[in-house]
Amino acid sequence: MEYKVSIALLHTQLASGTLTCVQHVQQYLTNIQANTHLNAFLEVFEAEALERAAYLDELWQQGTHLPLHGVVVGLKDVISYQGHKLSAASKILENFTAVYSATAVERLLQAGAIIIGRQNCDEFAMGGSNENSAFGKVLNALDNNRVPGGSSGGSAVSVQANLCQISLGTDTGGSVRQPADFCGIVGVKPTYGRISRHGLLAYASSFDQIGIFSHTVQDAALVLETIAGADNFDSTALPSAVPPYSQYLHDTQLQAKRFAYFKQSFEHPSLDTHIKQQFEQLFNDLRRQGYTVEAVDFPLLPYVVPTYYVLTTAEASSNLSRYDGVKFGYVHTQAIQSLDEFYKQNRSNGFGKEVKRRIMLGNFVLSAGYFDAYYTKAQQVRQLLHTQTQAIFEQFDAIISPTVPTPAFPFGEKSASPIDMFLADIFTVHANLVGIPGISVPKYTHISGMPFGIQVFTNKEKEAELLATAAFFEQL
Numbered sequence: 001m002e003y004k005v006s007i008a009l010l011h012t013q014l015a016s017g018t019l020t021c022v023q024h025v026q027q028y029l030t031n032i033q034a035n036t037h038l039n040a041f042l043e044v045f046e047a048e049a050l051e052r053a054a055y056l057d058e059l060w061q062q063g064t065h066l067p068l069h070g071v072v073v074g075l076k077d078v079i080s081y082q083g084h085k086l087s088a089a090s091k092i093l094e095n096f097t098a099v100y101s102a103t104a105v106e107r108l109l110q111a112g113a114i115i116i117g118r119q120n121c122d123e124f125a126m127g128g129s130n131e132n133s134a135f136g137k138v139l140n141a142l143d144n145n146r147v148p149g150g151s152s153g154g155s156a157v158s159v160q161a162n163l164c165q166i167s168l169g170t171d172t173g174g175s176v177r178q179p180a181d182f183c184g185i186v187g188v189k190p191t192y193g194r195i196s197r198h199g200l201l202a203y204a205s206s207f208d209q210i211g212i213f214s215h216t217v218q219d220a221a222l223v224l225e226t227i228a229g230a231d232n233f234d235s236t237a238l239p240s241a242v243p244p245y246s247q248y249l250h251d252t253q254l255q256a257k258r259f260a261y262f263k264q265s266f267e268h269p270s271l272d273t274h275i276k277q278q279f280e281q282l283f284n285d286l287r288r289q290g291y292t293v294e295a296v297d298f299p300l301l302p303y304v305v306p307t308y309y310v311l312t313t314a315e316a317s318s319n320l321s322r323y324d325g326v327k328f329g330y331v332h333t334q335a336i337q338s339l340d341e342f343y344k345q346n347r348s349n350g351f352g353k354e355v356k357r358r359i360m361l362g363n364f365v366l367s368a369g370y371f372d373a374y375y376t377k378a379q380q381v382r383q384l385l386h387t388q389t390q391a392i393f394e395q396f397d398a399i400i401s402p403t404v405p406t407p408a409f410p411f412g413e414k415s416a417s418p419i420d421m422f423l424a425d426i427f428t429v430h431a432n433l434v435g436i437p438g439i440s441v442p443k444y445t446h447i448s449g450m451p452f453g454i455q456v457f458t459n460k461e462k463e464a465e466l467l468a469t470a471a472f473f474e475q476l
Contacts, residue, residue: 003027003162007071007219010165014060014070021053021060021070021114028072028116032163038139040154040163042077043085044117052114059112066112067226073108074164076155077118078125079210080199081105088201089133090123092329092350102199103234104168104210107227116164120154123352124320125170125203127151128178128424131415132354140182142450146408149179152213156183159213166223167213172203173308174403174428176211177440177455181403184442184451186470188212188220191460192435193238195224196231202319204312205236207432217441217471221245224463243464254468256397256458257291259283262298270405270423275452278444279402282454285476293400296392303381305422308429310365310378316355317362323350357418386434390459398469399457401427403440407450427455437463439470 005013005024013019032044049072056070075081078088080098087093105115122132130138130153138153140146141161148157152169156179159167169176171189180187188211195210202208210227214220225245231237248254261283266276283293323329325346332345351359365374392399404424414421431438437460442453454473458466 003031004215005165006216007068007165007222010070011065021056022050024070025049025053025072025114025116028162028164031161032117035141035161035163037144038141038157038161039120039136040138040157040161041074041117042087042089042120042135042154045084045115049114049116056112056114067222068108069112071113071166072116072164073113074117074119074155074158074167075105075115076121076152076167076169078121078170078201079105079168080201081115081118084118086118086201088124089121089135090350090352090355091134092323092347094134094330096328098199100199102210103196103231104227105199111226113166119152119158119167121169122151122153123355124201124316125151125172125175126316126354126358128174128421129409129411129415130154130179131411132352134352137411140408142184143408146410146450147182149182149404149408151175152211153179155213156180156185156187159183159185159215165214166219169211169213170200170203171209171211171432172207172312173432174425176213177403177428177438178425180213180440181442181453181455182408182450184453186214186217186220186442187440188224188467189431189438190224190228190463191238191437192432193236194228194437194461194463196229196234196237198231198233198237204315205319206315207312209432217439217467217474218246218249220439221249221467224467238461240461245464245467248464249468249471251468254465255472256456256465256469258396258398259286259291259293260296260392260396260399261293261401262301262399263295264298264301265401265427266295268301268405268426270426271402272406272446274447275402275405275407292396294396296396298388300381300385300388301426304385304430304433305426307378307381307385308425308433309361309422310374311382313358313362314366314375315362317359317366320355320359323347325350382433385430389430389434389436393459397458397465401455403427403453403455407446407448407452431457436460437466439466441470441473443473
C-alpha cells in the first residue's frame with residue numbers, strides 16, 4: 001500500500017479533520033506488517049506509538065500544534081531511546097536497554113514526533129550494503145535482489161517503502177547519503193557537530209554524524225532545524241544558532257551559482273558509464289542556464305578512502321574496546337580457563353566478521369611499529385584535504401558529484417572483496433574527512449531500473465545554502 005504523506009500535508013489534513021494522528025500511525029503499521037520481508041525494522045513500538053498518537057490528537061484538539069506534530073519517525077539501531085533496546089544490530093548488545101535518550105530523540109519528541117520503531121543496520125554502522133547485521137540483511141524495496149546500501153539500510157528502506165515518514169540514520173563515511181541514493185530518497189549529512197552525538201553509539205567519533213532520511217528536501221529541512229543545535233552533553237556540538245532552514249529553501253540568493261566537480265571523479269574507472277553521461281548532460285544544462293560549472297583538479301581523490309579507513313578503524317578499535325562482557329555486552333557461557341580466554345570468547349562470539357576486521361585493522365595502524373607510517377600519515381592527509389577543500393570553496397559555492405559510482409548492486413557482488421566494498425565510498429567519505437555537510441537528492445533512473453541522484457557539498461555550517469541548492473535540483 002502506498003501511503004506517502006509530507007509533513008505539510010499531514011498538518012493540513014490534521015487541521016481539516018480528514019486525518020488523525022492515530023489513523024496516520026495505523027497506516028504505517030499496516031505497511032510495516034505488509035513488508036516484514038524487507039527486514040527494515042528490528043522492533044516496532046506498536047502500542048506505544050498508538051498511545052502517543054492518541055495523546056497528540058488530544059493536544060491538537062486543544063489548540064497545541066507542534067512543529068513535528070504526529071510525524072512518524074524510525075530510529076537506526078545505534079541511536080538511544082530510553083527504555084528501549086539498543087543493539088547496534090550486534091549480538092554483543094542484543095539484550096541491552098538504553099538508559100537515556102539521545103538529544104536528537106528528545107528534540108523529536110518535544111516537537112511532537114512519534115517514534116515507531118528501531119531499524120536494522122550494518123553492525124555498529126560498519127558496512128556499505130546492510131549485509132553485516134547480526135539479524136539478517138535488509139532488502140531494497142525496489143528490487144529485493146539488490147542491496148539497500150549501508151550502514152543505514154533499514155532506515156533508508158523504511159522511508160523508501162513508506163513504513164515511516166522520516167528516519168534518523170548515521171553518516172560516518174556516507175551511511176546516510178549512499179543508501180538514500182540506492183533507495184531513491186533524500187539523505188542529509190549535516191556539518192560535523194550540527195546535530196549532537198549525545199546518545200549515539202560511537203563508531204568513529206571524529207567522523208560520526210546523525211543524518212536524516214525523507215522523501216523531500218522540505219521535510220528534511222524541517223527535521224534538521226528541529227533537532228540541530230548546541231548541547232551541553234556534547235562538547236563537539238556546534239554552538240552557533242540554527243537557522244530556520246525550511247523557510248530558506250526557495251531563497252535564490254542562497255542557491256549555489258558556481259559549481260565545482262572533481263576532474264578525477266569523472267575519470268575514475270569505478271564510475272558507471274550511464275551515470276557519467278547523465279552528469280555530463282546535467283553540467284551542460286546548468287551552463288545553458290547561466291550557472292558556472294567547472295572541473296577542478298583534486299589529486300588527493302585516490303587517498304580519501306585509504307585515509308578514511310585508517311582513521312575510522314583506529315577510532316573504532318578504541319571505541320569498541322568497552323564491549324568485553326564485563327562492562328557491556330555478550331558473555332560467553334561455556335567453561336573458560338582464564339580471564340584472557342573470557343575476553344577472547346566474548347568478543348569473538350559477540351562481534352561479526354566485518355566489525356572484527358575493522359577492530360584488527362585499527363589496532364594494527366595504532367601499533368607501535370606502524371603508528372607513524374599509517375595513523376600519523378593519514379592525519380596529515382586529512383589536513384591536506386581540509387586545506388584543499390577550503391581553497392575550492394573560496395572560488396565555488398558548492399561541489400557536485402554522483403553520490404555513488406554505481407546504482408545499487410546485487411547481494412553478494414562486493415561482500416567477498418572488502419576493497420571493492422570500500423571503494424563504493426569514494427565519493428562520500430570526503431565530506432566526513434573534512435566535516436562539511438552533504439546531501440543526496442534523487443533525480444535519475446539507471447538503465448538497470450534503479451535510482452541514482454545528485455550529491456551536493458557546501459562549506460561548513462552552510463546547510464541553508466546546501467538545502468536551497470538541493471531544493472533547486474529537486475525541482476530542476
